[in-house]
Amino acid sequence: MSANRAPHLSQLIHAETPNPVEAEKATLKARFATASAALIAKAKCLPDDKPELWEEKVMWMHQWEEKTEWEDD
Numbered sequence: 001m002s003a004n005r006a007p008h009l010s011q012l013i014h015a016e017t018p019n020p021v022e023a024e025k026a027t028l029k030a031r032f033a034t035a036s037a038a039l040i041a042k043a044k045c046l047p048d049d050k051p052e053l054w055e056e057k058v059m060w061m062h063q064w065e066e067k068t069e070w071e072d073d
Helices: 009-013 020-044 051-068
Strands: none
């Protein structure tokens, strides 16, 4: 196509359009990966089962409940 010619209508119609389902799947996969990584990191920080760490463990459990609470978007 030369520089001074507009594209034909058939060229515009056949242009690739993004698939909304695939875009949503990619977004959900990314969100799941982020949430999974955050939960794994939090699980690795669980305090030991010692009486002197009881307060830290209770605080950890509250934070875990907040992170794993179901949210509707």
